Amino acid sequence: MDTTTVPESATGGRRHRHPWRAVSALTGALLLAGVSAVVGCRVADADGVTPVPQALAFLPWLLVPGGAGLALAALGRWRTGMVWGVAVLAVTGWYTQPYGDATTRPRGAVLAEFTVLTSNTEFGWATDDLIATVRREQPDLVFVQECSLRCADALADRVPKADYPYRDVVREDGSAGSAILSRFPLRPGQRIPSVMAMPGAVVTIGGRDVRVQLAHPSPPLPGDDGKWHQEMGRVREFAKSAKGMPVILAGDFNASQDHALFRSVLDAGALHDSARLTGHARTWSWPADRTTPLRTQIDHVLVSGDFKATSSRFLTLRGTDHRALLVGLTLYGG
Numbered sequence: 001m002d003t004t005t006v007p008e009s010a011t012g013g014r015r016h017r018h019p020w021r022a023v024s025a026l027t028g029a030l031l032l033a034g035v036s037a038v039v040g041c042r043v044a045d046a047d048g049v050t051p052v053p054q055a056l057a058f059l060p061w062l063l064v065p066g067g068a069g070l071a072l073a074a075l076g077r078w079r080t081g082m083v084w085g086v087a088v089l090a091v092t093g094w095y096t097q098p099y100g101d102a103t104t105r106p107r108g109a110v111l112a113e114f115t116v117l118t119s120n121t122e123f124g125w126a127t128d129d130l131i132a133t134v135r136r137e138q139p140d141l142v143f144v145q146e147c148s149l150r151c152a153d154a155l156a157d158r159v160p161k162a163d164y165p166y167r168d169v170v171r172e173d174g175s176a177g178s179a180i181l182s183r184f185p186l187r188p189g190q191r192i193p194s195v196m197a198m199p200g201a202v203v204t205i206g207g208r209d210v211r212v213q214l215a216h217p218s219p220p221l222p223g224d225d226g227k228w229h230q231e232m233g234r235v236r237e238f239a240k241s242a243k244g245m246p247v248i249l250a251g252d253f254n255a256s257q258d259h260a261l262f263r264s265v266l267d268a269g270a271l272h273d274s275a276r277l278t279g280h281a282r283t284w285s286w287p288a289d290r291t292t293p294l295r296t297q298i299d300h301v302l303v304s305g306d307f308k309a310t311s312s313r314f315l316t317l318r319g320t321d322h323r324a325l326l327v328g329l330t331l332y333g334g
Contacts, residue, residue: 025076031069032084035062039088042095047260053220053228057296059258060096060282063089098281099257104272104305106332111206113310114140114183114331116274116301119317119324120216120252122289123174124148126319131158133315134181137326138163141203142181143250145196145216146320149173155181170197178214186212192238194218194231198251200238208333211242215251215300228254232261239269239302246306246331247271252322256296257281271302274327277309285314289321301327308332 038055039062041048047056055062070085117139119130123146131154134142142164144151152171159181166186169179178197180186185204192198192213200213217231232255239249247269255262257273265271275281275297284295299322303309311328 021076023076024072025078025081028069028072028076028078028081028085031065031072032081032088035066035069035088035092036084038062039092039095041260042258043091045260045263047220047229050220050222050225053225053259054222056258057256057298058294059092059256061294062092063096066092095258096282098276099263100266100272100276103277104303104308106306106308106330108333111208111331111333114205114329116141116143116248116250116327116329117324118143118145118250118252118299118301120145120299120320120322121148121151121317122146122320122322124151124154124177126317127151127154129317129319130324131155133317133324134159137315139326140183141212141248141250142179143214144179144181145214145252146175147177147179148175149177152177152179155179166203168199168201170199172197178216180212180214182212189213192231192234194234195227198231198235205246205331206333208246208331210246210248210331212248212250213238213242215249215253217254219254229261232259232265236261236265236268239265239271243269243304245304246333247302247304248307248329249302250300250325252286252299254298256298266302269302269304271304272307272309274301274303274309274329275312275325278312278327280312280314283312283314285323285325287321288316288323299323299325301325303329306332 047053066088073081164181166182168188187202189200196216203210203212218227220228285297285299308330313326314323
């Protein structure tokens with residue numbers, strides 16, 4: 001039995017080795033090297049550069065090539081590779097656990113119970129289903145990303161002002177437009193500079209002022225992730241500046257819990273992911289318009305410790321590649 005620790009074809013060993021075993025070990029090494037590079041960035045709390053940010057979005061799926069690498073190492077009788085593969089799977093599995101606290105501990109009396117809906121309508125194509133969802137679910141706060149001019153006009157014409165008298169709508173075409181609709185008194189606040197509009201406001205809920213902010217940083221496009229780094233950094237700075245106040249930060253973050261930049265937003269603002277708080281940390285939100293097992297959660301409703309998240313549901317809307325997220329919240333204070 002061959003007990004060498006590395007493929008002899010790579011080391012020039014003297015003993016004969018079946019060619020298919022050498023190929024198996026080499027292929028396993030390549031798979032394990034790729035997975036190790038991505039998981040290594042996760043361990044180092046860094047997002048790296050293309051293709052690492054894109055791969056991190058699907059971190060749990062790295063168990064598949066990691067497992068294949070281990071199997072190929074075993075098939076090639078490469079003991080070092082087998083140890084490497086077990087280590088890669090163990091570390092990857094560890095980091096698939098939900099990030100952040102499982103609960104919040106707000107103080108004081110209950111001030112209000114309400115619901116929040118966030119939806120990326122993909123250039124406004126899902127506007128009809130969004131309006132139908134708003135009518136059916138009757139959320140108290142609505143965050144809309146990629147609200148095109150058609151979307152903005154439809155919200156103005158078909159969502160009664162009596163239901164949502166307070167609004168902050170950024171009228172831009174394509175993916176640049178955004179909107180916040182509220183049943184609660186709303187004062188527009190400072191926007192986060194970005195390619196796609198990220199409006200903010202102060203909303204009075206149960207007699208208490210709450211900072212609300214729509215998030216929609218640019219995506220980490222392959223070879224062009226610099227804008228994503230920059231705009232996620234600005235979202236983090238907002239979270240840091242609002243720390244200590246009641247905060248709701250919602251939208252399409254183009255980032256999952258496996259991205260260091262997203263975790264830095266949570267940590268900088270002492271924020272909590274509502275999906276995590278309600279047991280849906282790994283429920284996917286994107287992509288919703290195609291049949292693929294590679295899916296991830298990049299749409300979030302983040303809240304400060306003044307809230308308890310009581311429920312969360314991901315809703316399918318026709319016309320968009322994102323599922324909407326509906327969250328039940330309770331605000332406390334005294």
